[in-house]
Structures are given as C-alpha cells and as structure tokens.
Amino acid sequence: QVLLVESGGGVVQPGRSLRLSCAASGFTFNTYAMHWVRQVPGKGLEWLAVIAYDGVNKYYADSVKGRFTISRDNSKNTLYLQMNSLRVEDTAVYYCARQTLPAAIMDHWGQGTLVTVSS
C-alpha cells in the first residue's frame, strides 16, 4: 500500500536550517508529483510547495519562496524540503502528500513531522 514517512523534524533556533525527508513506498514514486503542506497545531492547513514527477518544475507559496526548496531523489524514492532562515512562525507539523496523476488532488499523506522554531 502507499506509504509516506516524513522525518527530520525537531527543535531549531530562528535563522537556522533544517531538511525534512519523506520516504515513499508502495507506488511508482517517479511518476507522481509531490507536495509539502504544513499545519500549525490546532489550526488550518497551508500548502507550501509542489514538485513535478521528474523534479523539473517546482512551485512555492509566497510565504516560503526564497527560503524553502523542494527537491526529490527518484533513485531513493525520497522527497525533501530544505528549510532555511527559519522563523518562529514556521513552527508546524509538516506533511508530504502524493498528487494524483491527472490533477492537484492530494490522495495520500504522510503522518507528519513536527518542526519547532524557538530560541
């Protein structure tokens, strides 16, 4: 079955960097676009970024553009989110999600990893 497992979260000081990973299994990873979405605990969902199946095209939310970078390694079935210049307001649970083939429908999500930005 489709399985997405995020890792790399933790506590980090403002201004520092962190890289999240999302290990995928149970499907042909290199044929699906992938997304990152975050959620402040107890709050709503915020879409962050999407990367095409081949890693060529990437799009970002304005809130993270220039600070976060989405990437993937199809040989390792892994999606990444490099987060630089972290801010207190980046504190959230970060989810990776698979996009269905024809449209931006996120049909499978990981369990999430918590990032806490605090001094």
Add this chain to the structure above:
Amino acid sequence: DIQMTQSPSSLSASVGDRVTITCRASQDITNYLNWYQQKPGKAPKLLIYNASDLETGVPSRFSEGGSGTEFSFTISSLQPEDIATYFCQQYADLPLTFGGGTKVDIK
C-alpha cells in the same frame, strides 16, 4: 490567491443527524474542489475530489454538491466515527488553498 471560506467553523450534532458544511471560493473554481477529513493527531484523508467524486472506500453517507463558487459537503447520517475536522481545498490555481476547517462533534 483564491480564498476559501468555510462555514461553520464548528458544529455539534446528534448521531443520525444530517450535517452540512459550506465552502465558498473567492472566484469561480468550476469543480476543482476536494474535501478532506482529519481526525485528531492524524493526517488529512481525502474523501471527495472533483467536487463530487467519492474516494475509494469512503462511505456513501458523505456527499458533495455545487460548482463555481458555492459548494456544500453533507454527511447524511452522522456516525460517531465521523468526529473530525473537515477541510475544503481548491486546485483551480496555485497556490493551492484550504478552507479554515469545520470541527464536527457529537452532541
């Protein structure tokens, strides 16, 4: 950006009640709308896509209607396992945007 306004933000209903949630888009999104269910401490789960198509395995008591800018999500007979927060999400344009969520619990 397309703004998604969801209402109510919370509701309490009895088992067996019909529950309806509304989602309004700030511009026409035709039927490019999804609904997700999120239980406490869990990831969101896709329930409905393309505004009206039920994801595989989702009970038929969940349904959706609408197009353009006005959408409604209905649970025809609320069950205890439906306790969750429900989010709408548009995919007509980037950035993808979500409604604020509706927390549903049992009266």
